[in-house]
Amino acid sequence: MEDDSFELYDLKVEVVHRDTSRPMVCRHQVxxxxxxxxxxxxxxxxxxxxxxxxxLAxxxxxxxxxxxxxxxxxxSTDAEIGCTxxxxxxxxxxxRLDKQTYRHSEYTKEALPPA
Known part of the structure; x- marks a missing residue:
């Protein structure tokens, strides 16, 4: 049986105050x-x-x-997205946090195309 594994990073998304010359005007908090x-x-x-x-941002x-x-x-390098x-x-x-291994067959019933 063909190996159908793939890797994804776990992610953490956190609010930061990147531009301190402008106030935090939205409801999110650092x-x-x-x-x-x-x-x-x-x-x-x-x-x-x-x-x-x-x-949405x-x-x-x-x-x-x-x-x-x-x-x-x-x-790989850019990590901050500005507020909308x-x-x-x-x-x-x-x-990016740890990498985890997943299997194609656990996420879809579509067959893998021939290699």
């Missing part, structure tokens, strides 16, 4: 965070919220940040 493990978002019990607009980047990339790829409000000094830092 330190608000969540984890992405595989296809699951996990929120800490002590702070189980993360703003909808903040989530980071969602397009999460799948790419989960996947291994070359050292020279900007996705241009007046807000906040940003969202995406940190």
């Amino acid at each position: 330190g608000d965070h969540f984890y992405l493990r595989g296809g699951n978002l996990e929120f800490p019990v002590e702070r189980p919220r993360f703003g909808y607009y903040a989530m 980071v969602l397009p980047f999460l799948m790419a940040k989960q996947r291994p990339t070359q050292r020279t790829d900007w996705m 409000d241009p007046n807000c000094g906040g940003a969202f830092r995406i940190t």
Whole structure:
């Protein structure tokens, strides 16, 4: 049987105050965070919220940040996404954590194409 494994990074997404010359005008607060493990978002019990607009800022980047990339790829080095409000000094830092191994067969019934 063909090996159908692949690896993804676990991610932590955290609110930071990147541009201190501008105030944090949105409802997110420094330190608000969540984890992405595989296809699951996990929120800490002590702070189980993360703003909808903040989530919209980071969602397009999460799948790419989960996947291994070359050292020279900007996705390997750039980790902060600015808030969608241009007046807000906040940003969202995406940190790669441990790699986990998953199996194609556990996520889809589509067959792998021939190698």
